[in-house]
Amino acid sequence: MSITLKQPEGATPRDCGECPIRHRAVCARCEADELEALDRIKYYRSFEAGRTVIWAGDRMDFVGSVVSGIATLTQTMEDGRRQMVGLLLPSDFVGRPGREAAAYDVVATTDMVMCCFRKAPFEEMMLRTPHISQRLLEMTLDELDAAREWMLVLGRKTAREKIASLLSIIARRDATLKLGSLQGPIVFDLPLTREAMADYLGLTLETVSRQISALRKDGVISLEGKRHVTIPDFHRLLEEAADDGDGGLLT
Amino acid sequence: MSITLKQPEGATPRDCGECPIRHRAVCARCEADELEALDRIKYYRSFEAGRTVIWAGDRMDFVGSVVSGIATLTQTMEDGRRQMVGLLLPSDFVGRPGREAAAYDVVATTDMVMCCFRKAPFEEMMLRTPHISQRLLEMTLDELDAAREWMLVLGRKTAREKIASLLSIIARRDATLKLGSLQGPIVFDLPLTREAMADYLGLTLETVSRQISALRKDGVISLEGKRHVTIPDFHRLLEEAADDGDGGLLT
DNA sequence: TCCGCACCTTGACGCAGATCAACATGAGGG
DNA sequence: CCCTCATGTTGATCTGCGTCAAGGTGCGGA
Numbered sequence: 001m002s003i004t005l006k007q008p009e010g011a012t013p014r015d016c017g018e019c020p021i022r023h024r025a026v027c028a029r030c031e032a033d034e035l036e037a038l039d040r041i042k043y044y045r046s047f048e049a050g051r052t053v054i055w056a057g058d059r060m061d062f063v064g065s066v067v068s069g070i071a072t073l074t075q076t077m078e079d080g081r082r083q084m085v086g087l088l089l090p091s092d093f094v095g096r097p098g099r100e101a102a103a104y105d106v107v108a109t110t111d112m113v114m115c116c117f118r119k120a121p122f123e124e125m126m127l128r129t130p131h132i133s134q135r136l137l138e139m140t141l142d143e144l145d146a147a148r149e150w151m152l153v154l155g156r157k158t159a160r161e162k163i164a165s166l167l168s169i170i171a172r173r174d175a176t177l178k179l180g181s182l183q184g185p186i187v188f189d190l191p192l193t194r195e196a197m198a199d200y201l202g203l204t205l206e207t208v209s210r211q212i213s214a215l216r217k218d219g220v221i222s223l224e225g226k227r228h229v230t231i232p233d234f235h236r237l238l239e240e241a242a243d244d245g246d247g248g249l250l251t
Numbered sequence: 252m253s254i255t256l257k258q259p260e261g262a263t264p265r266d267c268g269e270c271p272i273r274h275r276a277v278c279a280r281c282e283a284d285e286l287e288a289l290d291r292i293k294y295y296r297s298f299e300a301g302r303t304v305i306w307a308g309d310r311m312d313f314v315g316s317v318v319s320g321i322a323t324l325t326q327t328m329e330d331g332r333r334q335m336v337g338l339l340l341p342s343d344f345v346g347r348p349g350r351e352a353a354a355y356d357v358v359a360t361t362d363m364v365m366c367c368f369r370k371a372p373f374e375e376m377m378l379r380t381p382h383i384s385q386r387l388l389e390m391t392l393d394e395l396d397a398a399r400e401w402m403l404v405l406g407r408k409t410a411r412e413k414i415a416s417l418l419s420i421i422a423r424r425d426a427t428l429k430l431g432s433l434q435g436p437i438v439f440d441l442p443l444t445r446e447a448m449a450d451y452l453g454l455t456l457e458t459v460s461r462q463i464s465a466l467r468k469d470g471v472i473s474l475e476g477k478r479h480v481t482i483p484d485f486h487r488l489l490e491e492a493a494d495d496g497d498g499g500l501l502t
Numbered sequence: 503t504c505c506g507c508a509c510c511t512t513g514a515c516g517c518a519g520a521t522c523a524a525c526a527t528g529a530g531g532g
Numbered sequence: 533c534c535c536t537c538a539t540g541t542t543g544a545t546c547t548g549c550g551t552c553a554a555g556g557t558g559c560g561g562a
Contacts (some may be wrong), residue, residue: 123406155453
């Protein structure tokens with residue numbers, strides 16, 4: 001009998017002109033001729049939810065952008081303890097120019113499409129194309145800020161605040177992506193399992209579950225099923241996250 | 252009576268040629284003419300130990316490099332909880348091109364000298380000088396890696412492992428800086444107070460003190476006074492840090 | 503020389519979150 | 533339709549680290 005592989009189709013764009021991340025990815029500042037040069041070294045790859053894109057330590061002969069879907073960057077210790085160190089959303093860059101091996105496990109948590117560039121030609125092109133390296137610098141600085149903000153969450157926040165922080169990040173992203181407002185209620189699906197949330201937050205999955213239940217009981221969020229979340233009052237959530245300055249309403 | 256301000260002198264270089272960080276800072280790849288252009292927009296500033304360089308949220312009209320001494324990047328919550336998000340060593344870059352206000356408190360923990368560039372001309376120069384933005388990209392990617400490694404420490408390591416991790420980082424840096432080997436015993440002075448270590452590690456200063464005492468009792472380290480540390484066996488320390496892969500012996 | 507202050511250490515105790523364990527829920531497959 | 537397995541919830545108990553408290557140490561200044 002023939003097996004029908006669940007093909008994560010859909011988001012693969014026909015060409016850069018109709019690419020959903022055209023104006024946010026590494027290529028954001030490229031001119032037509034530069035896009036054409038990139039086009040010659042690029043290819044698309046699709047991953048099913050749960051598939052590992054690369055294992056830490058493996059040789060990596062490409063870099064690329066997440067086009068659609070979500071991936072995670074995870075570090076694992078010898079005894080099995082795991083810490084997520086990055087959440088890759090559409091337009092985020094994967095891989096590091098000038099490095100042979102992957103530093104972290106990259107796993108697709110939803111069906112995902114990547115736009116990959118062969119590493120050697122990409123590196124060479126970076127030297128000749130300031131538009132690419134300038135944009136990559138900007139994106140890397142943003143990621144560094146995000147990592148540092150996450151250090152505060154990991155080092156100093158309580159379990160409840162950690163959950164609220166994660167929810168507010170996802171809510172904010174979803175609101176801006178769907179052009180929703182942060183005034184009314186926000187509705188979205190959690191893209192992560194409880195275990196993945198625990199890996200992100202430096203908690204156990206039991207604690208994650210308990211704190212989500214507590215936030216639900218206290219009316220900060222409401223749940224339909226296990227993943228579908230409604231935030232009735234975003235400012236209340238920010239208070240629970242002990243998040244001052246409320247992030248300027250944009251990411 | 253005349254007050255003699257304790258002038259942190261010494262390390263201010265006469266010109267770029269004899270600058271101690273010439274080959275590791277943002278300017279590492281610059282040619283003579285590029286250095287000359289940088290020279291026109293640069294000035295040195297000295298800070299005594301304990302002085303705040305900038306407060307988070309303050310307008311920042313310069314960027315720059317640490318020439319000598321050590322500074323910390325710290326984030327503070329409204330209720331006073333603090334998390335250090337970066338340790339700035341000689342050659343590290345301070346500030347972010349394209350940003351108006353400082354994102355974190357920057358504090359000199361030892362006497363420190365900075366080589367500052369006026370922000371607007373520096374940003375303009377970056378556009379024309381790929382050598383600068385390429386080097387800055389490389390440094391930012393390194394910092395991102397360091398931040399992510401620190402996320403694992405904050406999220407998943409025990410107090411004892413956290414202390415051992417911090418000591419191994421300082422030991423490794425010191426060994427490479429002084430061209431020492433990692434085979435024999437390593438000797439250095441802690442550049443941080445117990446409180447600063449606690450802020451870095453997401454602990455309280457009492458726990459830091461207790462764990463240092465425990466490591467001393469177990470022979471992993473030995474102490475003369477409160478700051479002068481000897482590591483008799485670096486590999487033992489790495490084991491205590493639960494640090495696999497031992498970092499390849501270089502930074 | 504002594505004082506004051508910043509920095510550090512150590513002890514007693516409590517609690518947030520980990521651990522261990524049992525059970526619930528729901529989707530996919532035979 | 534039921535079984536299985538992945539995922540999630542909830543309870544009981546344990547423990548690592550925080551909190552509160554009481555000194556100790558050593559340097560700079562009067």
